[in-house]
Amino acid sequence: MKTKWKKTSAAFIMGTVLMMAGCQGDDSANTKEESTGPVTFSMFNADPHSQWDNMESPVSQIVKEKTEVTLEPEFDVAGGEQKIPLMIASGEYPDLIAPKGNAGKLVDAGALIDLTDLIEEHAPNLQKIYGDYFSRLKWSGEDESIYILPTAAVDHTYWAPGTGFMLQHDVVKQLGYPEIRTVKDFENAIREYKEKNPTIDGQPTIGLSLLADDWRIMISTTNPAFYATGAPDDGEFYIDPDTHEATMHYRRPAEKEYFKWLNHMNAEGLLDKESFVQKYDQYLAKISSGRTIGLIDTDWEVADAQRALRESGKAERMHGMYPVTLTEEYKHANFQDTGYLGGWGIGITVDCEDPIRAIKFLDYLASEEGQILQNWGIEGEHYTIEDGKRVISDEEMNERNNNANYVKETGIGVLKGFAPIYGDGVTDSTGQTYSIASPDQIKNAYTDVEKEVLANYDVEMWKDLYPQKEEFPVKPWGAAYNMPVEAGSDLELIMQKSMDIVKKRIPEAILADPAEFDAVWDEFMADLEKAGVEQAEADYTEMVKNRVELWK
Structure with missing residues (x-):
């Protein structure tokens, strides 16, 4: 499994851009065999990430143990406006990509695989989280492929102005x-x-x-x-x-x-x-x-x-x-309601050698266990169970509210933007909300x-x-x-x-x-x-x- 993707020189790009413009990637993702053991995926994210933990925090370590996946991301400060065209020109892509508003360029270049079959065969948690909104994942009326998994919160209740x-x-x-x-x-x-x-x-x-x-x-x-x-x-x-x-x-x-x-x-x-x-x-x-x-x-x-x-x-x-x-x-x-937003999110590229492991990784993040890790942290370390409910101590909540590096140090929320999430107010199988956000929690903070x-x-x-x-x-x-x-x-x-x-x-x-x-x-x-x-x-x-x- 490749762990890095090359940066091609401007001269090479200029010489190959016309040749690459018409190339289309191989969509036969399911013909690639699933690997076993630890794997590393390269990733490009069009947004910066000031709290990235190099997957060394306690929560990220658990994610690595559960999935045997390590991410090696590059975070951009320019929204991908320069780097994504360079990728397209070179024809070389990271395994995973979160392109913000540039997904259309990648689709037109044949850089993203259709995730429809992968989701159906390997991602029950993704199917569950999108639920009735699954049709909004379709690219267009002419092309009903799923190239991007939207990362907007599902059924989110907004308790604070943005x-x-x-x-x-x-x-x-x-x-x-x-x-x-x-x-x-x-x-x-x-x-x-x-x-x-x-x-x-x-x-x-x-x-x-x-x-x-x-x-x-x-x-x-x-x-x-x-x-x-x-x-x-x-x-x-x-x-x-x-x-x-x-x-x-x-x-x-x-x-x-x-x-x-x-x-x-x-x-x-x-x-x-x-x-x-x-x-x-x-x-x-x-x-x-x-x-x-x-x-x-x-x-x-x-x-x-x-x-x-x-x-x-x-x-x-x-x-x-x-x-x-x-x-x-x-x-x-x-607070005007948009309904659930398809569009911006994360995709798997044609250069990913193991799209099955990649979709399973994203599916784990969308699972109840993965969501609780990303919102609450680790039981016994960041919260306790009292009368069947997750409880965060005053001391820990004070850390959450006042430690500027809390996310990086604990890993809580570090991977939140890489897969779909349940919105504030949505409850899990125990009847408790996936997120810690509630009117009382917000007021207490x-x-x-x-x-x-x-x-x-x-x-x-x-x-x-x-x-x-x-x-x-x-x-x-x-x-x-x-x-x-x-x-x-x-x-x-x-x-x-x-x-x-x-x-x-x-x-x-x-x-x-x-x-x-x-x-x-x-x-x-x-x-x-x-x-x-x-x-x-x-x-x-x-x-x-x-x-x-x-x-x-």
């Missing part, structure tokens, strides 16, 4: 807990606190910091425009809920007003001057220092910085999350400062501040951003051109003199039209409608 406008707890405390509902409320809180506290721990106070490092520009800078204007995040397109027509979301008039507000924040001196030049690690370090009072981001992107603040005893410098929108006419759609802030806003959880999922219709297309775009298609080319324009024009518009904002925005819109945005919208509309039909 995205929003974030303010340090000390900001709202010092200002007497003002209403934080609109961007104007958010702006006023930052301005007033910054004026009263020009420095924090001897360093200049930063008002609002954004992140635009490569693909992360979408997370912190551009896609919040969806939520601020009452729409769910569908990637680069707004989908009309009635007609399913797609519009590149920047072309919505309401979003122009959102970016004009960011331009205003910059002109007022409230926007971090390094927002569009800082790297991700610099951004996290800045937040971890405690001097960045405002953020617009997701919980997962800033989680390491929030843990660092908590671990260093700076609970008042941690951030609360608020459902801020442009004006009160909009409702923040964080809050710091005293958080509890004080929430009490002063007359709620018990951050979720309570937000419009609830019952206030929105279920999206029949799921999340448009995880629909595969055909490699080499006009749509892919136009989207690439459009994103290059976005990465240039959005920072330019935000940093422009306010008197020049409209002119810069007009140039932005004209650039998108020249790039073929109207054709892209028509093509994307067709994709959305096809998915709605496939998922009926």
Whole structure:
């Protein structure tokens, strides 16, 4: 079994790309014999993994003992945007691959095997976990193969918001807990606190910091425009809920007003001057220092910085999350239900010499035993059984909440993103939830400062501040951003051109003199039209409608 995959030189790639473009891989996965004994699988993950344990932690050691599988992964910091095309050009792949939004390129190149028969013959736990959603694993109406195992949580109950406008707890405390509902409320809180506290721990106070490092520009800078204007995040397109027509979301008039507000924040001196030049690690370090009072981001992107603040005893410098929108006419759609999401996940490539062992490994992670290991840890070490129920001690829960390296040290959750998982609230054969998350657990994990802030806003959880999922219709297309775009298609080319324009024009518009904002925005819109945005919208509309039909 190979354990590493080669990186091919640029010169070789240029010489072979045309030859390899038409090659298709061998789909006859079941003709390969299953090996016995220890095996190592190479893996590429398009996301970074700050808590990777090299499979040396207690939990990962048990997984290795049970499966005799060791993973040798490579984690990317650029979403796979450069490395996956290089793999395709070379025709050499790792055994397993989690490509995020680039699965379409791999399918078109014949790089992924159809997992349908492997699942049916060797993966009862995968069959069980996907259950009624199995049809959503099909690639398309024309190709019903299963190339990707989605890793989104199944039947998940969301008890915490994942995205929003974030303010340090000390900001709202010092200002007497003002209403934080609109961007104007958010702006006023930052301005007033910054004026009263020009420095924090001897360093200049930063008002609002954004992140635009490569693909992360979408997370912190551009896609919040969806939520601020009452729409769910569908990637680069707004989908009309009635007609399913797609519009590149920047072309919505309401979003122009959102970016004009960011331009205003910059002109007022409230926007971090390094927002569009800082790297991700610099951004996290800045937040971890405690001097960045405002953020617009997701919980997962800033989680390491929030843990660092908590671990260093700076609970008042941690951030609360608020459902801020442009004006009160909009409702923040964080909790709008997508239904179960097919699309992004993990696949087995044609270069995997033992796809049966690979699918069995993923099946083990999806099993009840594997899920309990990844959520609760090891009985007697991370939890005990009392009256038939798993119980985590106060001391251990304190470690979970306050040790920034808890995942790496214990292995709990390290492999969670490599296979499907049961969502919060789903119960196992004993009637206890697979995950430890529950409203009580979440509330107990809050710091005293958080509890004080929430009490002063007359709620018990951050979720309570937000419009609830019952206030929105279920999206029949799921999340448009995880629909595969055909490699080499006009749509892919136009989207690439459009994103290059976005990465240039959005920072330019935000940093422009306010008197020049409209002119810069007009140039932005004209650039998108020249790039073929109207054709892209028509093509994307067709994709959305096809998915709605496939998922009926």
